[in-house]
Each structure stands twice: as structure tokens, then as C-alpha cells.
Amino acid sequence: MAGGDRPVAMQSDITIRRQSRTLQVQQGSQFLLFDTTGRLLLTSELGRVVRRGLNHRMLEVKVHRETDGQIWRSYRDLTEQDKEAQLKAITAVIRQAYKTSAGADRDWLERVLQWSGSTLALDETAFRKVYKPVSILPPDQYHSVVVQVAEGCSYNQCLFCDFYRDRPFHIKSLPELAEHLQGIRDFFGERLQDRSNVFLGDGNALVIPTTRLLTMMDLIQQNLNPMSDTMAAFMDTFSLERKSTEELREIHRRGLDVVYVGLESGADEVRNLLKKQGTASDAVEEVSKLKETGYRVGVILLVGVGGKEMGPIHVRETDRVLSQLPLTPADIVYLSPFVLPKNPAYIQQMHEMGMTPYSPEEVQQEWMGWQRRISSLVTAKVTLYSISEHIY
Numbered sequence: 001m002a003g004g005d006r007p008v009a010m011q012s013d014i015t016i017r018r019q020s021r022t023l024q025v026q027q028g029s030q031f032l033l034f035d036t037t038g039r040l041l042l043t044s045e046l047g048r049v050v051r052r053g054l055n056h057r058m059l060e061v062k063v064h065r066e067t068d069g070q071i072w073r074s075y076r077d078l079t080e081q082d083k084e085a086q087l088k089a090i091t092a093v094i095r096q097a098y099k100t101s102a103g104a105d106r107d108w109l110e111r112v113l114q115w116s117g118s119t120l121a122l123d124e125t126a127f128r129k130v131y132k133p134v135s136i137l138p139p140d141q142y143h144s145v146v147v148q149v150a151e152g153c154s155y156n157q158c159l160f161c162d163f164y165r166d167r168p169f170h171i172k173s174l175p176e177l178a179e180h181l182q183g184i185r186d187f188f189g190e191r192l193q194d195r196s197n198v199f200l201g202d203g204n205a206l207v208i209p210t211t212r213l214l215t216m217m218d219l220i221q222q223n224l225n226p227m228s229d230t231m232a233a234f235m236d237t238f239s240l241e242r243k244s245t246e247e248l249r250e251i252h253r254r255g256l257d258v259v260y261v262g263l264e265s266g267a268d269e270v271r272n273l274l275k276k277q278g279t280a281s282d283a284v285e286e287v288s289k290l291k292e293t294g295y296r297v298g299v300i301l302l303v304g305v306g307g308k309e310m311g312p313i314h315v316r317e318t319d320r321v322l323s324q325l326p327l328t329p330a331d332i333v334y335l336s337p338f339v340l341p342k343n344p345a346y347i348q349q350m351h352e353m354g355m356t357p358y359s360p361e362e363v364q365q366e367w368m369g370w371q372r373r374i375s376s377l378v379t380a381k382v383t384l385y386s387i388s389e390h391i392y
């Protein structure tokens, strides 16, 4: 169905709203969202949202409001038992809605009712056959089709980053990519139409030599049209495989439109502590090249990393570096509240250097200060990048 909102149908206290690719069902303060196949996408109610990923992971986000006005969020993966209970409660609401529904609403609700906890759980196995875990995406890429042209990160040593420690870096061969693309088409089925662009995984796809990358992009375009009209990827700013201006221009012309760069900090002292290779000046050079060759960029900063002793230099040098970047309103600066990695190396390093980490509450305070400061410093949009909220 093309077009925007459909007329609202009311059954007792239940409201159903059909949109072109989603079905919304509301009962009181509970809001449910389903895709065209009838799979649950999210449920929300009074400060609690549960989002369901493609692999049947269900992430609960709760918003807490303190009496002093402070707002904070907590995150939890639902256990199998919790999922079952949640889905049963949702099914009860949908059964009630179904009884008094008619026409296209009824057809869609029928599709929703075809799913149960156990059939939805099969998505996990199906997803695993096609994908290595999609460990992280920029927040505006959650609705892309991820294509893992490479697996892992070619560097994989930043102290704060746990995302790809479970896999060796590997660039897919063309036959492997063709099989992966077929797997993606089979896995998504008609849900492919819900996706608007392609994200080239994993951690630094632009490390792939240009000729090979262009061939891979061609293959993606043959298989995932039209969502492959725009593509996005992470890029590091230190690899030996740095692209020339001509190469970047050609890659852009062939469909890569948005590039995300983990600057983390403008202070080399902080970057060194994190074992982030290259200097902040290298990052300025690479981002400038990206802008010159037509890309939109997302620059990611880690708020609260390096602890209290490094706080002032982290702020000062990051502001200085940001003011050198030729960012426009089409670009985004992401402020990512620092979360301690599972890998103990970062915290050990902090102890050895006698540094005092910020508490999660202090990171939140820092984040608010960074948001205010940087919003007045750049014309780009400044927004939250919470790794705790990531779900694909």
C-alpha cells in the first residue's frame, strides 16, 4: 500500500492505524508497532520501550525521572522468559483488536497473529546464517540493509572498543559476497522494501582496496536495488589504505554517500591513551577530503573518556579540531557517552596512569555540557550516539 496514514479505526479502546509499511495498534497507553509480515517491531508504555531486532533480540529501554528533574535511561536485554511473557500479553491485545476489525486491518492483524514466541525465535537462527553479529551502527543507520563486505576491523586494537574482538578481519571474496547477498534477500524477503539504504559493514569497510570495493558495490547494486542507491560506511583515519581524493570521488559517484569517522577526541593525548592510531590532524585531513569529494559525514566523539584528569584537554582540543572541520548542516556530530568496555585493558591503563574515571552520572553531566557547547560551535547537527541503544 502506497501513501501516508490511513483512516483510524476504533474498536472499544483499541485504535488501529495502517501506514504504508507498518501497522500501529494502541490500547490506552500501550503502543504496538508491526511490520508488513506481522512481526513485532516495538512496544512502548509509560516510559518503557521494547524494541525487537531482526535476530529476535528484545531490548528494553526505561526512562527514569528523578524528583530533581534529572532524566536517565536504563537498558536491559529481555530474557527468553521475559520475551515469551511480553509476546503473550501483546497477542492478547491483538486478539481483542481482531474480533472487531474488518477489511485490510483484519488481514494485517491476521498476519500478526500467525506469529508466536517460538516462530519469532526462528529469526535468530535465520539471521545467524547470514550475518556475523552486527555489533554497532550509527543511530541513523538502524534501518539500513547491512551488507558485511568485510567482517571485523582491520585494526581492532582501540582500548575502548569491544565490537569486533570475536572475529578476525576478513574481506569477503566476490563469491562469498554473492552468497551473502542472496542470504540477505532470502532473510529479509518482502521486508527489504522497509529499508531505505545499504550500510557497508563492519568496522572500517573503506579499508578495502578501491578497485575491489567498487566491484563489491556494483554487485550490491545488482542485488539490492533501489536501497543501494545510497550507501554508508565507517572509515578509520589512519589505515595505510587511505584513499586519494580521486578514489574517494569515484566511490562517491558510485553510490557511497555517508561516511562515519570515529574521531573520539581532538586531543592526541586522549587518542594515545585509547590506542587510537594516527593523530587528530590526520582525522582533520581525511574528513576535509571527504567533504571536498561530496560526502556527508558523521563525526563520533567519546564523551567522558580519559577520565577527569584528561577532561580539560579532551574538551579544549576537541573544540579546536571541530572548528577546523569543514562541516555543514548536512553533517552530524555524534556525542557518545563513554561506556566501560568489557576488555579490562582500558581500566587497567587508567589505574596505571593514576586517572580517575567518571561515574555514569558524571558522564551524563559531561554529555549535557558537550551538547550545549558543541551545538554553538558547529553548523552540523549534534546528537546522541548511545551504544547501549543499538539494536539491529
Ligand code: SF4
Binding pocket: 153, 154, 155, 156, 157, 158, 161, 162, 163, 164, 203, 204, 236, 262
Ligand atoms: S578502528 Fe574503530 S572498529 Fe576498529 S578497533 Fe578502533 S574503534 Fe573499533
